[in-house]
Amino acid sequence: MNRRDFLRTAGGAAGGASAAAVGAGTVAAAEQEEGGGGSVQPEWPSYVEDAEDGSYEDLRGESEVTVEVGTGSGFAFTPTKVWVDPGTTVVFEFIEGGHNVKPNSQPDGGGLGGTEGGEFDTIPEGETYEPTLETGGMYTYYCAPHEGQGMKGAVAVGDEVSTVEVESGGGAEELNPEHMGVPFHPHYVGVSTIVMMVVSLLFTFFLLKYGESPNAKGGNN
Ligand SMILES: [Cu+2]
Structure with a gap:
């Protein structure tokens, strides 16, 4: 029996209302599959894999974006990863002193010069560093x-960067289409099963308590 047949069987057994709910869940899952089930994100280099905070924002369409410096534990950039259009000014806002911004890698002609001073010169709290990234x-x-x-x-700049499909709010496991519809039916089937059990128990209880004739009850006492 394939998954759809199981859904129909389970839905039929659990009753019309939950069959409709299971159906809706399956349709929603199918639509999500067709839509890719997630979003496209730049393929981030391994250099930032262990970056503090690690947050990502797609900020394309903005001419100026802000990255806060010294967030979280005090050792993070937030958002850690941004996707912007060419020509965007990235405002590094030092919400805490004692940090700086230095380029690690960038395309030829990239405009990320880094904060002024030597490698370990830091920027005071409240100041900004605002490179415009054209390339x-x-x-x-x-x-x-x-x-x-x-x-x-x-910072990923422009639509020419290599991208990957990312499942929103989940790991690679959820990319498997076999798994996508499944979270819906155990829920509805499970709830329906519990409702049916409670109804049967209540029915049995009332049958036992009130089902007998007054005569039989008197006879037992
Ligand atoms: Cu720092």
Whole structure:
């Protein structure tokens, strides 16, 4: 028996209402499959795999975006990974002092020069560093004093960057279409089963308590 047959059987057994609910769940799952089930994201370099915070935002369509410096544990850039259009000004806002921004990698002609001063010169709280990234491609950067603590980030510029399909809010496991419809039916079937059990128990209880004739009851006492 394939999954659809099982859904029909389970739905039929559990009653019309839940059959409709199971059906709706299956349709929703099917639509999600057709839509890709997730979103396309830039393929982030392994350099930022262990970056603190690790958040990502698609900020294409903005001419200016903000990345906060010194967030979370104090050693993070937020959002850690952003996708922007070419020509976007990235405003690094130092919400905490004692950090800097230095380029790790960028496309030829990329405009990420890094904060002024030497490698370990830091920027005071409240200041900003605002490079405009005209050249499309992948940029990665770090805070020199805290690179070892995972204080790094990445900016993908333009639509020419290589991308990957990402399942929203889930791991690669959920990309398997066999798994996508499944979370719906155990839920409805399970709830229906419990309802049916309670109804049967109540019915039995009332039958036992009130089902007997007054005469029989008197006779037993
Ligand atoms: Cu730092």
